[in-house]
Amino acid sequence: MAGRIAEILEQAVADGAVPNAVAIVGDRDGVRYEAAAGTLSPTDDGSVDGDTVYRIMSMTKIITTTAALQLVEQGHLDLDAPVETYLPEFADRKVLSGFDGDEPQYRDPASAATVRQLVTHTAGHGYMFFNEDIHRWEEVTGYPGILSGERRMLDAPLLFDPGERFEYGINTDVLGAVVAAVAGRPLDVLVTEGILDPLGMRDTTYRLTDAQRSRLTPVQVSTPDGWVDSGVEYAQDPELVPGGHGLYSTPRDYLRFERALLRGGELDGRRILQEATVRQMFSNQIGALDFPAEIRSADHAYTEDFLAGPGWKWGLGLLLNPQDLPGMRRAGSGSWAGLCNTHFWIDPQAGVVAGIYSQTLPFVSPGALQMYQAFEQAVYAEVS
Template identity: 60%
Template sequence: MTKMVATAAALQQVERGELDLDAPVDTYRPEFAELQVLDGFDGDTPRLRAPASRATVRQLVTHTAGLSYFFWNADLVRYEAVTGLPNVVPGDARALQAPLVADPGTRFEYGINTDWLGRVVEAVAGTTLDVVLKENITGPLGMDETVFALGDARQGNKTPVHLKGEDGTWASAGNVLPDDPEWWSAGHGLHSTPRDYIRFERALLRGGELDGVRILSQEMVDAAFSDQLGGLEMPTEIASADPATTDTLHLGPGWTWGYGLLLNTDDVPGRRRAWSGAWAGLLNTHFFIDRSTGICASIYTNSLPFISEHEAWKLYGDFESALYAAL
């Protein structure tokens, strides 16, 4: 669940006056201006065009810059297949050459927006993302087990990813993330523990402060938990383009996006209250922060596919319902 941690680091830079959310991304990362919009295919030849506008940093934060993920966009799956461009998971820096699939500001498209946001954060800070997060988020909050690269002493504590075989039994698939990527991704890649990550959740629950350490202002946390889509609609469903990686995400109505957080605009009966903030990690880790009720919670597996409807997603819902029933 790296994205919200990296987003918080970007919001810190905004508060310090170092980063302008409304500035074009290429102000900080000139190479972003080279990206084009994938507008279809002529046979197996991708059809590319210039974007109608320059994507802003704010659009990276809200997943409205036009970038996508291969597992939720069939055109991007096809583009990677015909061009040989890697996706972002293996840690190859060429993955950032992936085209946009929509003009900036025209729709919510969940994708490698936060990966690019991390590159912006690095440009502003003048150092690498691992250092930024350690100095500004994980270090101050005492999250000492939250790191990108695991040393030898920690490797034995790393839970391998599990997949279900055709016979219905779970088996280890080993480790998905490389320990020596070419770049630190703000969209994925942090290793952590439930005990560590709940400290980050609690800081957001408490308005940006925990145990006397403030990582964000109350006003910025309020903004993160507010609708930031600017009139664009949150999709009610995001179809899977790679069933081995993820199921289709069935959200339904009543959701929007803040700064790095999925927000429910109405109470969920028997569960979280309106304007709770939540998100997840690809390997079926989930968290939510309900500021109205005053609780935060998270649940962890290490499995694929993401949001498996009858297993991980159901377990998450059952866990939340049981928690609220016990309050």
């Protein structure tokens, strides 16, 4: 397997699909395979490896969700309570109903969004790169954007009544604010003390040390002259510690978190969640709703169209495939990704966890997606 995975990554770099890539596979007991290809940056020809630091973007979300579930287990947070119970300002949240010229129009939501709906992306929020209406709203209102680090990035309107459908958006950023409010402590402190330190994830952080920054690969974009640094970066020392993005990590470090979930919430004798809670994470939490079969891009600089296919579900922080994917992950696997083309999955049935890391825009570019799929197929070619 390791040789085949290395070939896939090397070919993807040679073809110009990505400037670098690291792939890692593990199980309950540890790392099984690891491979890498490409250089750290356009100005540093050092090789990437499992300790290279990546901006994991929305792979932060499942860690924020875990912090919320820890509060649920402690009896401090009710998933079915209205968000405004913990964030009173959320009571003023309106639904964007349209535009009069460049003037946004709003209405009251039909019901109050719950914390569970934040976790399941059914509360009503969206992302500008996947929704034309919120894209336009951001342009005409001067909204600071999700990477701004400003607390007012939470003030975006809803796009529909809570519970009406699944739509991916800033829900987990709002969830992070809920978690911090309930605990009375900053989100990054809670994440570090409750998840990262117990799991020994020393390279997963909101704030890089100088040593970690020396291992950081930039977000790159493809140009006729080759790959160049896009300059995309998280806000440093943000006013709002974001729950939906913001973490840096490494392939080896993040695999420890994946393995903890595979093991029912425990790793190396340190438990971060109860087994019953982890089972809920891997169970359908959106009922008859489906994860969208197609999510069309509203801004191709950030993402291409995301085509999942019909029938996928969402758990507590994880995308779930109810059926086996031929030659790939088994039914009941949980997965997600980051905007800059980092991906992971956890397959309880096969006992496999894996991740593949690059650092490019747009998301799910054809070359990066093809590499990801080939990697997964190579893994399962040897999984009994």
